Amino acid sequence: xxxxxxxxxNLGKLYRLGEVGTGTLSHDLxxxxxxxxxxxxxxxxxxxxxxxxxxxxxxxxxxxxDINFEVRQGEVLGIIGKNGAGKSxxxxxxxxxxxxxxxSVRGKGRIASLLEVGTGMNPELTAKENIYLNGAILGxxxxxxDTKFDEIIDFSGCTLxxxxxxxxxxxxxxxxxxxxxxxxxxxxxLIVDEVLAVGDAEFQKKAIGKMKDISSxxxxxxxxxxxxxxxxxxxxxxxxxxxxGRVFYEGNTLEGIKKYLSNNVLEQTQVIFSESKVIxxxxxxxxxxxxxxxIGKNNKPTLSFYKGDxxxxxxxxxxxxxxxxxxxxAAISNFKxxxxxxxxSSWEQQxxxxxxxVYKIKISTDTISLYPGDYNISCWIxxxxxxxxxxxxxxxxxxxxxxxxxxxxxxxxNAFIDNGGxxxxxxWDLQQVQ
Amino acid sequence: xxxxxxxxxxxxxHLFDLRLKTLWKYRDLLVLxxxxxxxxxxxxxxxxxxxxxxxxVMTTVIYVFVFGNIASISTDxxxxxxxxxxxxxxxxxxxxxxxxxxxxFVKNSDIFGKVYFPRLITPLSVISSGIIxxxxxxxxxxxxxxxxxxxxxxxxxxxxxxxxxPIFLIVMSLLGxxxxxxxxxxxxxYKDLKFLIQFGVxxxxxxxxxxxPLSTIPEKYHLYFKLNPITHVIEGFKxxxxxxxxxxxxxLLYSVGFTAIILLLGIVIFNRTEKDFMDTV
Numbered sequence: 200x201x202x203x204x205x206x207x208x209n210l211g212k213l214y215r216l217g218e219v220g221t222g223t224l225s226h227d228l229x230x231x232x233x234x235x236x237x238x239x240x241x242x243x244x245x246x247x248x249x250x251x252x253x254x255x256x257x258x259x260x261x262x263x264x265d266i267n268f269e270v271r272q273g274e275v276l277g278i279i280g281k282n283g284a285g286k287s288x289x290x291x292x293x294x295x296x297x298x299x300x301x302x303s304v305r306g307k308g309r310i311a312s313l314l315e316v317g318t319g320m321n322p323e324l325t326a327k328e329n330i331y332l333n334g335a336i337l338g339x340x341x342x343x344x345d346t347k348f349d350e351i352i353d354f355s356g357c358t359l360x361x362x363x364x365x366x367x368x369x370x371x372x373x374x375x376x377x378x379x380x381x382x383x384x385x386x387x388x389l390i391v392d393e394v395l396a397v398g399d400a401e402f403q404k405k406a407i408g409k410m411k412d413i414s415s416x417x418x419x420x421x422x423x424x425x426x427x428x429x430x431x432x433x434x435x436x437x438x439x440x441x442x443x444g445r446v447f448y449e450g451n452t453l454e455g456i457k458k459y460l461s462n463n464v465l466e467q468t469q470v471i472f473s474e475s476k477v478i479x480x481x482x483x484x485x486x487x488x489x490x491x492x493x494i495g496k497n498n499k500p501t502l503s504f505y506k507g508d509x510x511x512x513x514x515x516x517x518x519x520x521x522x523x524x525x526x527x528x529a530a531i532s533n534f535k536x537x538x539x540x541x542x543x544s545s546w547e548q549q550x551x552x553x554x555x556x557v558y559k560i561k562i563s564t565d566t567i568s569l570y571p572g573d574y575n576i577s578c579w580i581x582x583x584x585x586x587x588x589x590x591x592x593x594x595x596x597x598x599x600x601x602x603x604x605x606x607x608x609x610x611x612x613n614a615f616i617d618n619g620g621x622x623x624x625x626x627w628d629l630q631q632v633q
Numbered sequence: 634x635x636x637x638x639x640x641x642x643x644x645x646x647h648l649f650d651l652r653l654k655t656l657w658k659y660r661d662l663l664v665l666x667x668x669x670x671x672x673x674x675x676x677x678x679x680x681x682x683x684x685x686x687x688x689x690v691m692t693t694v695i696y697v698f699v700f701g702n703i704a705s706i707s708t709d710x711x712x713x714x715x716x717x718x719x720x721x722x723x724x725x726x727x728x729x730x731x732x733x734x735x736x737x738f739v740k741n742s743d744i745f746g747k748v749y750f751p752r753l754i755t756p757l758s759v760i761s762s763g764i765i766x767x768x769x770x771x772x773x774x775x776x777x778x779x780x781x782x783x784x785x786x787x788x789x790x791x792x793x794x795x796x797x798x799p800i801f802l803i804v805m806s807l808l809g810x811x812x813x814x815x816x817x818x819x820x821x822x823y824k825d826l827k828f829l830i831q832f833g834v835x836x837x838x839x840x841x842x843x844x845x846p847l848s849t850i851p852e853k854y855h856l857y858f859k860l861n862p863i864t865h866v867i868e869g870f871k872x873x874x875x876x877x878x879x880x881x882x883x884x885l886l887y888s889v890g891f892t893a894i895i896l897l898l899g900i901v902i903f904n905r906t907e908k909d910f911m912d913t914v
Contacts, residue, residue, distance in 0.1 A: 206638075214912065291911070292642060295749040298908040299644050306640035315747040321669060323676050332669060335662035336748055 202272040204388060204420050205293070209302035210266040212288050213259050262288045263444045266302070270437075273418040275410075277425065277435030277452060279459055281479060284441040286424045290314060290392050293422065308387025311337055315392075317377025322366035326357055326376060329365050333380045347383045354409075355379035375402060382409045389413060390422045407434060428456050428536040457534045457573055468500035469493035470597050482591040486522045487580045490515040490557070492596045494576065504567060505604045506622060512542075512562040514578055516591075518553045524583040525553055527560055532595075534573050539620050540564075545583055568622035571603045646908060651900055656751045666758035671765060685769040689725065693718045700844050709846040709877040711789070712781050716875070720843040722774050723805060723870050726767040727863060728834045730809025733759045735816040735830050738910045745911065752907040753900065756813060760806045767802070778874065790876035797873060800885070801866045808862060808892045814899030818906035822913050843867055847879045862888035 263285045270276050278286050291297045293304055294312035319336045320329045330351055334344040344351075352358050355375045357368075365373060381389075391410065407430055414421045414436075425431050431438070431452065438455035440448035448455050471491045472480070493513045495501050504510060512529050527550070531540040542562055544550055575598045579589035678684065693714055700706045701713040708716040734756035738745065741755055781787040820826045841863045842850070850858060858864050865880070865888045872878035 291746075295640075295642060295908075296746060297911045298646075299642065301644060303644075304640070304642040305638040306642075307637075308639055310640060312748060318747040319744045321673070323673055324669065328669070328672075332665050335659070335665045336744070336750055338659070338750065339661075340658075341661040341664075 203269045204272045204307045205270040205422075206305045207266055207268050207293075207302070208305075210263055210289070210292065210299050210304060211261055211301035212263040212285075212292060212297070213300040214262045214288075216260055261444050263292075263299075263441075266441075266444075266446055268439055268446060268449055270420055270422065272420055273414060274437050275414045275421040275423060275435045276437050276439055277423050277431040278439045278441065279425070279428070279431060279456070280441035280447075285444040286441055287314075287392060289441070290390055290422065290424060294390055306388060309338065310388040310390065311381070311384050311386035312390035313378075313381045313392065314390070316374050316381065320365055320373065320377065323364055325362050325364055326352075326355075326368070327361050329376065330380055333377060334384075337381060337384055338386070339384060351379045351383050354382060371402070378402075378406055378409075382406075382413075385417075386419070388420045388422070392424045393426065403430075410434060428459070428534070432456055432535045453534075467597070468495060468502055472593060472596070479594045480592065481594075482579070482581075482589045484591045486518065486520045486582055486590050487525070487553075488517045488519070489578060489580060489591045489593055489596075490517055492576065492578055492593075494597055494599055502599045504569075504599060504601050506568055506601070507566045507604075509566055510562075510564045510599070512564075512576060512578075514560045514562070515557065516560065516580055517557045518555050521552065521554050522582050523552055525550055526581045526583045527579070528581075529562055529576050529578045531569075532575050532577065533620060534575070537620065539569060539574075567601070568624075569601045570620055570622065571601050574599055574601065646904070648901060648905075651904055652751060656753055659750050659754055662750060663754050663758050663761065666754065667761045667765075670758065670762040685766050686773055689718060689721050689770050689773060692721050696721070696844055706845045707849045709848060709871075709875075711871075711875055711877055712785070712787055715777055715781055715787075715789075716846075716871070717844065718774050718777055719871055719874060720867055722767065722770045723801065723867055724838060724841070724843045724863075725770065726763055726802070727805045727809045727866075728838070729763045729766070730760045730806050731813045731816075731834060732830060733763070734810055734813025736820050736827055737813070737817040738821040738906065739824070739827075742911070753903065756810055756817070756903075759813075760810050764802065764806060789874070792873050792876055792880075794869065794873035794880060797869065797885070800889070801870050801873075804862070804866050804888050804892050807896050808888075811892065811895035811897075811899035814903040815895070818902045818910070821906060821910045837863075841867060846871070846877065848877075859884055862891040 266285075266289065278289065280286050288297075290312065291314070292299050293306070294310065294314065296312075296314075317329075317333060320333055324332065327348075330348065331341065331344055335341065352361060355372075355378075357372060357376055357379075360368065360372075365376070368376070389410075410421055410423070411434060413419050414434075421434075423431065423435060435452045438448065438450060438452040439446060440455055440459055448458060469491060470493070472489055491514070493500060495511050495513075496504065496508050498511070514527065514529065516527065524545070526543060526545045528541070528543040530538050530542065532538045542564070544560075575595040577592070577594050578596050579592040581589040674684075680687075696717040697713045701708065701717070737752070737756050737759075745752065778789075782789060816826060816830055820830075838844075841861055842858065847855070847858055847864065847868050859879075865884045868878040869880045869885055870878075872880040
């Protein structure tokens with residue numbers, strides 16, 4: 200017997216585009232007629248691939264297509280991908296919420312899915328009643344909950360409120376309670392979908408720690424979907440990257456994340472956003488549109504930097520409407536999504552006004568002290584007075600490398616890459632006092 | 634060597650793969666759902682379970698007035714309140730089972746979209762909490778029944794068939810469940826049906842001897858009424874407790890058989906719907 204606990208073969212899922220309900224009856228009848236004649240589903244033939252940026256050419260779309268992968272016991276599989284890449288659909292199929300159109304999923308052991316924390320909790324019921332209800336919904340027997348009840352209450356930190364209706368709880372406390380139930384579920388396979396996006400930092404840490412325990416401590420398998428690359432990097436032993444409903448990458452976590460974050464960069468010193476299809480962009484673009492970004496030093500384009508270099512970032516932006524005191528910014532993060540530098544125009548040099556037109560902004564940094572590694576720059580523009588988000592925001596617009604200098608080669612730089620991010624020069628004095 | 638998998642998810646499931654084993658594993662959930670439904674009734678209201686009494690009492694008063702006094706429909710020589718209440722109590726249970734299970738998927742789509750458990754648990758919990766409501770109303774019926782016998786001296790002859798009460802209840806609940814399951818899979822796609830069901834159940838009540846006895850119907854139409862499986866439960870119930878009504882064991886068996894078929898059909902359709910209703914709801 201192999202220790203494969205989940206085996207996904209040729210999995211595909213076809214969805215209807217547009218509004219379900221109009222014309223369904225005629226489609227149903229057509230389908231049924233085809234079935235009677237022993238023909239294939241007439242609508243399955245015309246499904247197009249899941250690329251949300253393209254206009255629909257047929258009524259159906261393959262949200263997932265030809266998905267194949269295996270998960271071994273004790274593995275933590277991180278599933279990443281852009282919005283709409285099919286991650287949630289995949290989890291829904293594995294959790295039996297919806298069924299696949301083609302292919303199959305086979306699993307061993309009890310599968311519990313946490314697509315939401317505290318599913319089925321009723322605000323009128325007390326914390327205690329809800330723990331039982333939620334536990335049973337997740338597949339626990341009453342006896343099991345009885346034996347774990349004290350631990351669950353303890354973990355949630357709601358001891359004081361055991362007999363209080365949940366409607367009196369803050370939303371954060373509800374999440375804690377819900378996660379506490381799930382944490383003591385002890386399934387062989389746990390499926391988690393971004394539930395960690397809610398809750399405070401302390402709770403997130405606790406939750407990730409608990410998931411680590413589950414997988415490493417007791418050899419259970421976890422499937423984890425997240426946009427938080429840092430959480431994925433620290434938790435997952437294997438990575439599955441979905442793109443347009445297909446598996447784009449499967450394998451080593453850190454390598455995959457690196458690729459994922461620099462996917463749109465493609466080793467270019469200049470990225471023109473209108474040409475790049477892979478950028479992840481947000482914002483309403485009411486006032487301004489970011490056009491391009493480029494990077495270099497000493498007025499020459501380059502992607503390679505050493506400690507002590509000064510980075511020059513050039514951002515081109517088109518202003519459509521006059522804006523007062525806009526904020527233009529760039530942020531430098533590592534491949535785990537950890538942010539090191541936050542460069543904002545309003546902090547350094549306030550731009551008073553931008554009239555419609557195209558502008559070039561050059562950001563020249565002081566000497567950098569980043570550790571060797573791969574970094575990304577995100578950039579944005581926002582109307583300073585507005586309280587809402589950026590008018591145009593481009594995540595991981597461009598990437599660059601910090602290389603080891605010759606001096607560093609002699610030191611054991613690799614040893615501390617995981618233990619920090621930025622150099623801090625210091626002097627060491629050693630004295631014997633006794 | 635062929636590997637042994639605990640879970641196999643495939644596009645098509647076998648028609649009669651009803652997964653009753655998984656259902657049994659979740660029996661605690663059923664109990665908790667029923668508890669939740671019952672305790673919520675107490676928690677949100679001032680009068681609490683009194684509402685269970687109020688509704689049949691009001692309906693009985695209206696029926697006595699409209700059908701009994703204005704329309705003067707025969708009650709087989711029985712005291713009007715007793716006759717109407719007996720019909721209402723048992724009919725209510727059927728219509729509750731039917732109507733409340735018929736939109737299972739639509740009503741629970743939030744929770745169904747997030748977690749898997751055998752969906753059949755939800756309608757089962759509905760009919761189980763319904764039976765508790767039925768017994769509360771049944772107590773009311775018994776109280777009125779004893780009042781008429783002991784204080785008014787009305788001569789009603791309870792029959793040995795009173796022992797069939799559990800059968801009447803099972804037929805009512807499972808028939809309601811069966812119809813509810815069949816319609817629940819249709820309401821997910823065609824939401825218009827929900828209005829139709831409300832209306833349809835009303836009509837069905839008038840087509841069933843609830844507010845009139847079968848004996849007032851001309852003999853030549855009797856067969857049509859007898860083909861309605863609910864007739865035998867309502868009439869049988871009245872016969873058992875009040876000594877008037879139509880009861881034949883073969884016809885009751887017909888009702889049982891009819892129910893079994895509807896229920897099986899309902900479960901099969903329900904199971905086919907549950908696997909991908911999330912895409913259409």
